[in-house]
Amino acid sequence: MFGIETLGGNTQAAVLIGLVLLEAIVLYVGYGLLESALAKRVTDLIRGL
Template identity: 65%
Template structure:
């Protein structure tokens, strides 16, 4: 996956960890923005307001 199979053992391992780190940071920022954008509307809808 992501073409990292061609890398050497240690580099491939570091690349895998790096990909997980980047995914986590992207998810943190992305979901943060999503929460800010739709959170209040969802809260109102659930609260029956």
């Protein structure tokens, strides 16, 4: 998909770990922003306010 299969074994493992870490950071920040933007609305909706 990213062309990392042409790299050597150790380099391929390091790149894959880096990509997974980058994905985790993006998801963490994205869900944090989503939660801060919608948390009050959702809790008010659940409470019926």
